[in-house]
Amino acid sequence: MVHYLALRESDVRALQSRLSLYGLSSLGRSERHVRATLLTLRTVLRSLILGKTPRAIHPPISVKEGKTLLKRHTVALLGKKQRGSHVAVMVTLPSDAADNPVLIRNLIAAGMTCARINCAHDDEQTWLNMIKHIRAAAHELDTSCKICMDLAGPKLRTGAMKQGEQVLHLSPERDLYGRAVAPAVVYLSAPTPILPPDTLPVDAQWLAGLHEDDKITFVDTRGKHGMLKLERQLEKHLWRAKCYDSAYFATGVVLTVERTQASSPVLALPPREEKIILRVGDTLLLHKADIPGEPAEYNANGECIKAAHIACTLPQVFSHVKIGDPILFDDGAIEGVVRHASCEELAIEITHTTSEIGKLRSDKGINLPQTDLNLSGLTSKDLADLPFIAEHADLVSASFINTPHDVSLLLDELARLNALHLGLILKIETQKAFHHFPDILLTAMRHYPIGVMIARGDLALEVGWENLAHIQEELLRLGEAAHIPIIWATQVLETLAKKGRPSRAEISDVALAERAEGVMLNKGAHILDTIQMLERILESMQRYQDKKTSLLPALHTIIERDYSERD
Numbered sequence: 348m349v350h351y352l353a354l355r356e357s358d359v360r361a362l363q364s365r366l367s368l369y370g371l372s373s374l375g376r377s378e379r380h381v382r383a384t385l386l387t388l389r390t391v392l393r394s395l396i397l398g399k400t401p402r403a404i405h406p407p408i409s410v411k412e413g414k415t416l417l418k419r420h421t422v423a424l425l426g427k428k429q430r431g432s433h434v435a436v437m438v439t440l441p442s443d444a445a446d447n448p449v450l451i452r453n454l455i456a457a458g459m460t461c462a463r464i465n466c467a468h469d470d471e472q473t474w475l476n477m478i479k480h481i482r483a484a485a486h487e488l489d490t491s492c493k494i495c496m497d498l499a500g501p502k503l504r505t506g507a508m509k510q511g512e513q514v515l516h517l518s519p520e521r522d523l524y525g526r527a528v529a530p531a532v533v534y535l536s537a538p539t540p541i542l543p544p545d546t547l548p549v550d551a552q553w554l555a556g557l558h559e560d561d562k563i564t565f566v567d568t569r570g571k572h573g574m575l576k577l578e579r580q581l582e583k584h585l586w587r588a589k590c591y592d593s594a595y596f597a598t599g600v601v602l603t604v605e606r607t608q609a610s611s612p613v614l615a616l617p618p619r620e621e622k623i624i625l626r627v628g629d630t631l632l633l634h635k636a637d638i639p640g641e642p643a644e645y646n647a648n649g650e651c652i653k654a655a656h657i658a659c660t661l662p663q664v665f666s667h668v669k670i671g672d673p674i675l676f677d678d679g680a681i682e683g684v685v686r687h688a689s690c691e692e693l694a695i696e697i698t699h700t701t702s703e704i705g706k707l708r709s710d711k712g713i714n715l716p717q718t719d720l721n722l723s724g725l726t727s728k729d730l731a732d733l734p735f736i737a738e739h740a741d742l743v744s745a746s747f748i749n750t751p752h753d754v755s756l757l758l759d760e761l762a763r764l765n766a767l768h769l770g771l772i773l774k775i776e777t778q779k780a781f782h783h784f785p786d787i788l789l790t791a792m793r794h795y796p797i798g799v800m801i802a803r804g805d806l807a808l809e810v811g812w813e814n815l816a817h818i819q820e821e822l823l824r825l826g827e828a829a830h831i832p833i834i835w836a837t838q839v840l841e842t843l844a845k846k847g848r849p850s851r852a853e854i855s856d857v858a859l860a861e862r863a864e865g866v867m868l869n870k871g872a873h874i875l876d877t878i879q880m881l882e883r884i885l886e887s888m889q890r891y892q893d894k895k896t897s898l899l900p901a902l903h904t905i906i907e908r909d910y911s912e913r914d
Contacts, residue, residue: 348785348788348789348825348828348829348830350381350382350828351377351378351381351824351825351828352785352828353381354374354377354381354385359374362374363375366388371388371391371392372384372387372388374388375895376894376895376896378824378825378827378828379408379410379413379414379416379417379827379828379830380406380408380409380410380412380413381828382406382407382408383404383406383408383409383410383413384410386404386406387404390402390404413830416830417827417830417831417832417864418433420796420797420798420830420831420832421435421798421832421864421865423770423795423796424493424742424770424772424796424797424798424832425437425460425461425493425798425832425834425864425865426460426461426491426492426493427491428458428460429490430458431458431882431885431886432861432882432885432886432888432889433864433889434860434861434863434864434865434866434885435460435461435832435834435864435865435866436458436459436460436461436865436866436868436878436881436882437459437460437461437462437463437495437834437836437865437866437867437868438454438459438461438462438463438867438868438870438874438878439463439465439867439868439869439870440454440462440463440464440465440477440870441870442468442469442473444477444480445469445473445474445476445477445480446476447480448480448483448484451477451480451481451484452480452484452487452488453875454874454875454878455481455484455485455488455490455492456488457875457878457879457882458878458879458881458882459492459878460491460492460493461492461493461494461495461742461865462477462481462492462493462494462495463495463496463497463744463867464477464478464494464495464496464497464740465497465499466496466497466498466499466728466729466732466736467497467499467500467502471735474496474735474739475739478494478739478740481494493741493742493770494739494740494741494742495740495741495742495743495744495770495772496732496735496736496739496740496742496743496744497743497744497746497774498725498729498732498733498736498743498744498745498746499726499728499729499732499746500724500725500726500729500745500746500747500774501661501722501723501724501726501746501747502660502661502712502746503659503660503661503664503712503713503714503715503720503722504659504660504710504711504712504713505640505657505658505659505660505676505707505708505709505710505711505713506637506639506640506657506658506659506660506709507639507640507658507709508620508621508622508623508639508640508641508657508708508709509620509621509639509640509641510618510619510620510621510639511618511619511620511621512597512618512619513597513598513615513616513617513618513619514568514595514596514597514616514619515533515545515546515547515595515596515597515616516593516594516595516596517531517533517545517590517593517594517595517596518531518593519531519590519591519592519593527591527592530589530590530591531545531589531590531591531593531594532545532587532588532589533545533546533547533575533587533588533589533590534546534547534581534585534586534587534588535547535549535554535557535575535577535585535586535588535602536548536549536554536584536585536586537549537550537551537554537584537585538551538614538615542616542617547596547602547613547616548613548614548615548616549602549611549612549613549614550611550612550614551584553602553609553610553611554584554586554611555584556604556607556609557577557580557586557604558577558606559577559578559579559580560576560577561576561577561604561605561606562574562575562576562577562604562605562606563575563576563577563588563602563603563604563605564602564603564605565594565596565600565601565602565603566600566601567594567595567596567600568595568596568597568600569595571594573590573592573594574590574591574592574605575588575589575590575602576588576589576590596613596616597613597616598612598613598614598615598616599612599613600612600613601613620708620709621640621641621642622642622706622707622708623640623641623642623643623655623657623706623707623708624642624643624655624704624705624706625655625681625697625700625704625705625706625707626697626700626703626704626705627697627698627699627700628696628697629643629651629654629655629696629697630651630654630655630686630694630695630696630697631654631655631656631657631683631694631695631697631707632654632655632656632657632692632693632694632695633656633657633658633659633674633692633693633695633713634656634657634658634659634691634692634693635658635659635662635665635690635691635692636658636691637658637662638658639658640655640656640657640658640709641655641656641657642655643655654694655707657707657709659713661720661722663720664715664718664720664722665688665689665690665691665692665693666690667718667719667720667721668685668688668693668715668718669685669688669718670685670686670687670688671684671685672684672685672688672715672717672718673685673715673716673717674693674695674713674714674715675713675714675715675716675808676705676707676711676712676713676714677705677707677708677711677712678712678804678808679714679807679808679812680700680701680705681697681699681700681701681705681707682697682698682699682700683695683696683697683698683699684696684698712805714805714808714809716778716808716809716810716811719779722747722749723747723753723756724745724746724747724748724749724753724756724757725745725753725756725757725760729745730760733760733761733764733766734764736766736769737761737764737765737766737769740769741769741770742769742770742771742772743761743766743769743770743771743772744771744772744773744774744800745757745771745772745773745774746774746776746802747774747776747777747780748773748774748775748780748787749777749779749780749783750779750780750783750786750787751783751786751787751789751790753787754773754787754790754791755790757771758771758790758791758793758794761794767794770796770797770798771791771794771796771797771798772797772798772799772800772834773787773791773797773798773799773800774799774800774802774836775787775799775800775801775802775806775822776802776804776805776806776809777805777806777809778809778810781806781810781818781821781822784821784822784825785825788825788826788829788831791831792829797831798831798832798833798834798864798865799822799826799831799832799833799834800833800834800836800867801819801822801823801833801834801835801836801837801863802836802837803815803819803835803836803837803838804837804838806818806819806837823862823863827894832863832864832865833862833863833864833865834863834864834865834866834867835859835860835862835863835865835866835867836866836867837867838853838869839853839856839857839860839866839867839868839869839881840853840856840857840868840877840880840881841853841869841871843871843873843876843877843880844868844869844870844871844872844873844874844877845871845872845873846873847872847873847876849880854884857881857884857885857888858884858888858892860885861885861888861889861892861894862894862895866881866885868881
């Protein structure tokens with residue numbers, strides 16, 4: 348990598364153009380073997396210019412050795428693939444995977460080579476259940492699956508919102524004429540500590556007297572009469588019902604079985620969390636005080652008499668923010684500029700929303716791309732989680748690695764825990780991390796194996812959308828120069844995973860992912876289909892592309908094969 352950094356000290360674009368005119372290497376694919384490429388070029392040029400017989404060259408890393416090193420380091424970090432493309436597949440496990448060994452087995456069978464457990468969610472017992480299922484499924488399938496535990500890191504997010512009314516609204520799907528074409532679905536359940544969405548808590552004894560196809564009448568909060576029709580019983584104290592008209596339920600609304608006239612009130616509904624409605628030009632107050640956020644208040648003339656406000660999960664950032672700093676919320680859906688800054692509060696003018704109005708809720712990400720927040724990569728929660736990770740995981744992934752010092756702190760902590768056997772993945776997600784990236788890699792090379800994850804979501808917000816393309820390209824090149832595997836992450840085939848169909852842009856994105864050594868997929872209802880689609884695209888691309896090198900199979904065989912595969 349040091350050779351590559353030396354090469355990039357100068358602008359060699361003009362030289363590249365001249366070399367390519369003579370059919371020589373233009374240095375554009377030399378990352379893994381810079382010295383070998385330069386020595387070969389010098390030998391060829393001496394032969395052409397001086398007519399001398401080429402001499403054998405013996406670089407420290409040959410072209411072949413550079414490729415072998417990267418492959419070896421990838422296998423050490425992410426495991427060896429048994430079939431399919433050469434790109435490792437990392438999948439984020441959902442919380443319910445702890446109680447679903449069949450899902451984990453199917454993920455591994457579909458091609459998952461590394462399971463990611465997000466330490467920002469769940470607890471040690473849940474993680475342990477996931478790990479047991481992974482180990483058992485890998486053993487059953489006679490394969491391997493690495494376990495990566497992702498430290499939560501210092502996440503900057505919005506605080507809690509004030510709790511709103513205890514109301515459940517049912518709304519069927521309607522056509523253009525307002526006619527119901529699909530019913531709203533609602534569940535009737537005995538009270539539970541955590542009530543699932545679209546569920547009405549009712550008396551358990553009343554539930555026991557229900558029959559399939561029973562009709563249940565009610566008068567909702569507006570005084571409107573309505574009816575639920577029972578479909579089927581899902582569990583002992585859980586029924587599924589449907590409603591063909593809009594209805595509003597609150598605690599105390601009475602449900603009556605038409606067949607028996609038995610009644611039960613709707614028991615305590617959970618309060619609905621408020622949201623903040625924001626338009627361009629509005630003011631939002633972001634405060635250090637840990638008090639619930641509230642939407643703005645308006646008088647009868649529509650004039651704002653009290654600005655919306657919400658807390659921030661990292662109070663230490665207030666001492667670093669300056670007037671004029673840009674600020675983004677919810678993955679960039681809402682943008683603003685700091686107009687007033689103090690150690691207790693920021694007054695933010697909203698400058699952009701993705702639609703006419705923006706909706707800001709609790710636990711949404713906050714980005715300050717031009718503010719040096721001086722955040723350390725390890726939090727107290729991370730330090731508390733590391734002993735468990737050291738005992739049970741194969742890899743640890745660290746967020747908010749911004750400087751070589753952050754890497755040193757993490758390596759020192761791993762050494763203290765006698766956990767240097769863990770593979771290490773560094774997530775690059777800030778402008779500061781990109782600026783220090785070469786030094787971060789050189790510091791991380793004290794450890795083995797290591798890898799880098801390009802966290803493109805936060806990175807795009809930090810560096811600007813227009814800069815993400817060339818910055819992710821530089822990260823790929825530097826990783827290759829260091830023979831360190833790169834993991835392509837954030838919203839890869841996200842629409843397919845969540846909705847069952849990919850977007851066209853996502854297909855092109857996966858084609859670019861062939862340049863990396865690993866791809867991370869997020870959880871979703873269609874994750875198995877997503878893994879299979881990912882593998883098909885990557886396998887197909889490998890016939891035409893090897894890193895940055897275009898491969899040229901006979902065109903007629905491509906056309907014939909594509910048509911035969913379609914049939």
